[in-house]
Amino acid sequence: MNKSYWGITQEELFLFNCGSSHHSYRFMGAHPIRWRGKPGVRFAVWAPEAKRVAVVGDDLGWDTEGACLEQVGSTGVHIGFVETISPGSRYKYRIVTAEDDIVLKSDPYAFYSERRPSTASIVYGLPEFTWSDQAWYKTQQKTPSYNQPLLIYEVHAGSWRIKGKEHYYTYEELAEMLIPYVLEWGYTHIEFLPLMEHPLDQSWGYQVTGFYSPTSRYGTPEQLKYFINECHRHGIGVILDWVPGHFCKDAHGLRRFDGSPLYEGADWKRAELPLWGTLSFDYAKSEVVSFLISNAIYWIEQFHFDGLRVDAVATMLDLHMDKPPELHTLNADGGRLNLNAIAFLRALNETVFHYYPHLLMLAEDSSSYASVTKPTDLGGLGFNYKWNMGWMNDMLRYMASSPADRTQQHHLVTFSIWYAFSENYVLPLSHDEVVHGKRSLLNKMWGSYEQKFAQLRLFYGYWIAHPGKKLLFMGGEWGQFDEWKDEHMLDWEVLQYESHQRMHRYVKELNYLYRSLPVLWQNDFDPACFQWIDVNNASQSQLSFIRKSESGMLLAIANFSLHHYCEYRIGAPMSGIYTLLLHSNEVKYGGNTTVLQRDVYSEEIPMHGQAYSISIELPPFTFLLYAFQSEE
Known part of the structure; x- marks a missing residue:
């Protein structure tokens, strides 16, 4: 167990193969190092079915056979040290499959990537960053999050404010504008839609190709760290939407990475997610578990995110979710639960809380699966928060109905209290409810223009007073009338109108009222x-x-x-x-x-x-x- 492969030990590879590597990003991927006094880059990639893996790129040429990596025993990991590559160079893996096909793949562990539509990985490593957020962590460790106000402002970085079409502000520039705004309006946390590298803007980051790459749309990894550091210095937490449920089919990504169904399952019925045009991860493979759990730790450890909102948990748990009948499969017990996904989620939360007990782990889960926020040793999934999708759906349906119909739908407002204390809930008014023809929150309200504003104020008041932590998507705070348009900036210009100005003031004062009244958040999860x-x-x-x-x-x-x-x-x-x-x-x-x-x-x-x-x-x-x- 003592042999080393350019600094990677057999023990590290063993843990990776067992699904127990929590920091596999420290040795997988491209790392600029010095080996025996010589500078270069060490590469490590998992491709067990490949006949040959080599690195090609700017410094080696793109139409060559590249620098060959050595496959280490039965680990399936190919490793090599290349002196002729320097930091900042673009590269890909040239993989010869078992069928002698040649595919060029981006690095699954790339720490930085080209801006789309280009798809190469960039040698970046893990450069040091000088953090100055120690006071923030001391404050957070004093009181559990359950007994603190949690008022989340959900943001899509590419449309909160932009300079022009596809001309985005950098993370540093956003820090100058977004942080003061969030401070002034009284939010405790910013939650970003996924910031991992993704090829399609309209996926909002939910269809990922570079799980370890902060998207280059908004700048460098250092600029993202700067943003989070500044948030912490001003007393604001930052949550990242994280997507361990599926990945893109793009040719340069994880799909059939070494010519075989590697990150996805071999059973195409389980792998396919036709509703999204993506592939689900195979949680039965221990190396996939190492990849994903290490990815969660990477964003927390390297970028100091305060929490992860785990996307599409219901789809992970249910083998039938979002699938036509011809793609339905059953587990070993004859049921529809994905037992491997359940084991993965439990391992994920156990690992995260082992290293970071005060972190926020939020499940975006629309299923009826019980005990999502219960500890794993009590049979739960181990999250500490779950989005209350039932409350959100019932309330929006009720608010859209006419006053005459509400007398027959009163249960939609009151039913949530029957289960409000069964989980630790966040009440989400998220991006999903104001896009794709669903209309904005304001425009969902019944009635005339003035009545819509009155009812949105009423709705927000009930939302703040109802048990549970809070989340509001950007634009909702001033009553944006049009639904969210992901390719365009929010309609800030409506703030020139008095009705929106007054809504803006109302939400600001409501936020401050929430934070100033401990009774609204001290015992959220106690009946x-x-x-x-x-x-x-x-x-x-x-x-x-x-x-x-x-x-x-x-x-x-x-x-x-x-x-x-x-x-x-x-x-x-x-x-x-x-x-x-x-x-x-x-x-x-x-x-x-x-x-x-x-x-x-x-x-x-x-x-x-x-x-x-x-x-x-x-x-x-x-x-x-x-x-x-x-x-x-």
């Missing part, structure tokens, strides 16, 4: 934090509830109807003063309420099963939030 006051008022499309913690108690009231009530009585659990914190229909937010009664005193009039009650004015499409304090 004791929530109590219905009036849950069954379907005929009037209204509801009210309590949020409570050791920090206090809040009373939330939502009117989803067209009716205006001058005197509306709400049950109150305690005697005292209820102080108005938020009124979504205030003029300053775009509503028409000018006179506000800030303090309301409870009366000893039983209502809604409570010993006390308060009487308030309740305009249509309005959300109200009150803080309780005793009369003493």
Whole structure:
């Protein structure tokens, strides 16, 4: 186990073959090193079925047989040291398959790549970066994320702001604009759509060719590190969308990498994902597991990401998901669960939390699989958060319906509380809901132009007060009217109009209110934090509830109807003063309420099963939030 191949040990290769290499990127791929006093680049690539693997590129020529790599025993890994290649050079692997075909492949472990449509890998290595975010990590380690506010601003770097068509801001330039904006609007985290190298802009990064390559669209790896370092210095966390479920079929990518189905499974029915035109990873192969788990650690260790939002978990778990019947397969037990994917996800989360206990691991999962956020030793998948797709779908369906129909759909608003504490949920209002003809959040709302704004304010208020952490896609904060157009910049110009300006102000103040009230985030996942006051008022499309913690108690009231009530009585659990914190229909937010009664005193009039009650004015499409304090 002591033999070394240009610095790569047999033990490292053994762990890679066993699926237990958590840092395989440290020796796989292209690494500029000095060997016996000579500078060069060491290459290592997994291609077990290849007859021959060589490196070709700028320094060796592209139409030559290249510099041949040595296959190390039965490991399937080809390794070599090439003196004539220098950092910054473009390269690919020239692979001779078992059928004597010749294919040119990008490096699966490339740390940097050409900008599309070019497809070569670039020798880059792992250069040192001077981080100055130690204070951020000390702060994060003091309190678990469960007991902190989590208010995520989801961003697509190629359309938040751009200079022109396909003329993007660099990561450094984005730092100058995006960080101050996120700070001013009160978000705790930025979540980026995938930043790995991908050939098609319209895939938004979800169809990857370079899993270890920060996309060159927005600059260099060092510039991305600079962005994250600056976020941390200003108290902002950064989450990365990560895609371990599938990969592109592009000829230079992972598909049939060595002439055989290597990263994908040999069973084409399992490998094919026709809905996306991609191939799923084969989690039964230990080397694929090493590749993926090391990739997660790479982004956390090398770039200091604070969390990974794992994409399409439902598709990973379900062998039938997004597939026509002719592609359905069964597992060894005769079921449709992908048992290898389950084992992989558990190993992934165990590994990540072993090294980084305070990291955020969020599952984008629309399945009914139980215990996604439970520890693996209790039978769970081991994530610490899961997107609440059910809440999102129900609420958007409800908000799009007419007030007349809402009396028959009241359950869509209330059902989520039945399962709200079964997982650690994030309430996502993400990019997926405002694209491909689905319309923007504002334009999903029922009614006239003014009613749409009123209902979006109502919806956001209910979203903030509902148990669970929060995520909002860019543009939603000012009520972008058109749906997201990924090739164009957000419609910032609408902020010249008063209605959007006032929506912008509302969301900003709502964000600050959320962060300033620990009762809204301290006990998000404890059923004791929530109590219905009036849950069954379907005929009037209204509801009210309590949020409570050791920090206090809040009373939330939502009117989803067209009716205006001058005197509306709400049950109150305690005697005292209820102080108005938020009124979504205030003029300053775009509503028409000018006179506000800030303090309301409870009366000893039983209502809604409570010993006390308060009487308030309740305009249509309005959300109200009150803080309780005793009369003493």
